[in-house]
Amino acid sequence: MISNVSFAGGAMAPFNRRKDGSSFRDWARAAVQGALDDANLEVSDIDALVVASESDFFTMQLNPAALLADECGLVGVAAKRVEGGGASGHLAVHAGVAEVASGMARRVLVLGVEPSASHLKGTDVGALYGLSFDAWTDGMTGIDSTSLYALSAQAFMARTGATVADFARIAVRNRAHACANANAHLPLDISLDEVTASPVVASPYRRLDCSPLSDGAAAIILARTSDLPARPQGRARFRAAVSAVDTVRLGERSDPGFFAGKQRAAQRAYAAAGVTAADIGMAEVYDSYSGAQLQSLEALGLANGQTIAAEREDVFSAQGAVPVNLSGGLLGQGAPVGATGVAQVLSAALQLEGRYFGQQVANAPRFALVDTHGGIATLNAVSILEAP
Secondary structure: OOOOOEEEEEEEEEEEOOOOOOOHHHHHHHHHHHHHHHHOOOHHHOOEEEEEOOOHHHHOOOOHHHHHHHHOOOOOOEEEEEOEOEOHHHHHHHHHHHHHHHOOOOEEEEEEEEEOOOOOOHHHHHHHHHOOOOOOOOHHHOOOHHHHHHHHHHHHHHHHOOOHHHHHHHHHHHHHHHOOOOOOOOOOOOOHHHHHHOOEEEOOEEHHHEOOOOEEEEEEEEEOHHHOOOOOOOOOEEEEEEEEEOOOOHHHOOOOOOOHHHHHHHHHHHHHHOOOHHHEEEEEOOOOEHHHHHHHHHHHOOOOOOHHHHHHOOOOOOOOOOOEOOOOHHHHOOOOHHHHHHHHHHHHHHHHOOOOOOOOOOOOOOEEEEEEEEOOOOEEEEEEEEOO
16 A cells, blocks of 8 residues: 655646647646646756656657756756556656656656647657557557457447447547647547447547547646645545556457556556445546447446446436546546646546536445556556555
8 A cells, every 4th residue: 555645736737739839848837837836836846756758759858857957947957757558647657656756757757648639740749649559459550549459348238238329329429528628639528329320430439439649748746745735625645556567469458448458457456445346436547438338337337236237227327326436537637648647646646635617426425436548448547546
C-alpha cells in the first residue's frame, strides 16, 4: 500500500485542435503554472520533473524533459521523460509516485503534453500509432489502430453479447459529460441514432465511436502531505499505482476480446490498496473507442462479471453506482496522448476532494480508480486514489 503520497494540485491546458499558432511549450507552461497555483507552491518548491510525451514525431523535439524544464523555469531539478504509448501520462504519474514514496524527491511535478492534432496529418498520425503495436507485424504492414481495436471489439461482442447500441450509448454519455467540462475537446449533445448513422471507420466502429486527435497539456504535483502547505479540506492520496503488460500481438492472445493485462494490473492494484472492486465509487477509464470502455470495465471487475447488464442499467452513468468518465473521457475530453493519463488522475483527485471543474459526482466516494493503456490494452496502468 502507498500511504505517503498526496495530490498537491493540478491543472490543464484545454484539449482541442490548436489553430492559434501556439505550441506544446505554451500549453506546458500554462498547465504547470496552473498546477503551482492550485497547490499554493512556487517553482522553487519543485525538485523533480517527470515529462510524458508519446512521440518525438509530434513535438519534433528529442530530450523534451530538459527543454520543458527550461521552459517552465525548472533549471536545476532532476528531470526525465516517460513513454508507454497511450499510457505514457499515467506511467509518468507512477514514476512521480515512486520518487516521492522512496524519498528520492520531496515535490514532483508530472507534466504530460502532446501536439497530436495540429502538427501532422491525421493519416500520418494513424501510421505512427500503428507502430505502437508490433511495428514489424502490424504497423509496417499498413494495419492501423482502429482496425486492431475493431477486431478486438468483434471478439468481445461475440463472447458477451454486447451490441453496437451499447457502444453508441457510451459515445453519447461521455460526450454529454464533456459538456460540463470547459477543457474538453468534444462536448457534444448527440443521439444514439447520430452515432450509429455516422460513417463506418472499421466495423463495428463508426466515426462517433472514436476519440479525437487532440492537442493539450496537463500537470499535477505530488508530495508527502508534510511537505505541503496546510489545506483544511485535506488532500486526495494514492493507495496503489500498478502496471502490467499483455502479449503485444493481438492474434496470439487466447481471447483477443478480453483485456487480460488490464485485469492483472487491476487485481494487483486492489491487493496493494487493500480494497476490492466493490469499494470503487467512481472511475476514469481509457475509452479510446466506445467499446474499449466496456472491455476495460469488464477487465477492471467493476460490475461483478455483469458488465453488459450494468451498462444497460446505467450503473456507469453520472447517477449510477459507479460513475465513469465524468470528465468526458477520451471520447469527450480529448486525447493528447502524453497528457491523457495525467488529466485522468487530475480529474479523479479533484472529484475526491469535491472541487472538480466539470460534472461533480453526486455522492463523493472514498475510492476512485484511474485506468489507462497503450496498444490494445497491452501496457496497462491502474491507480487507486483515496479521498481526504
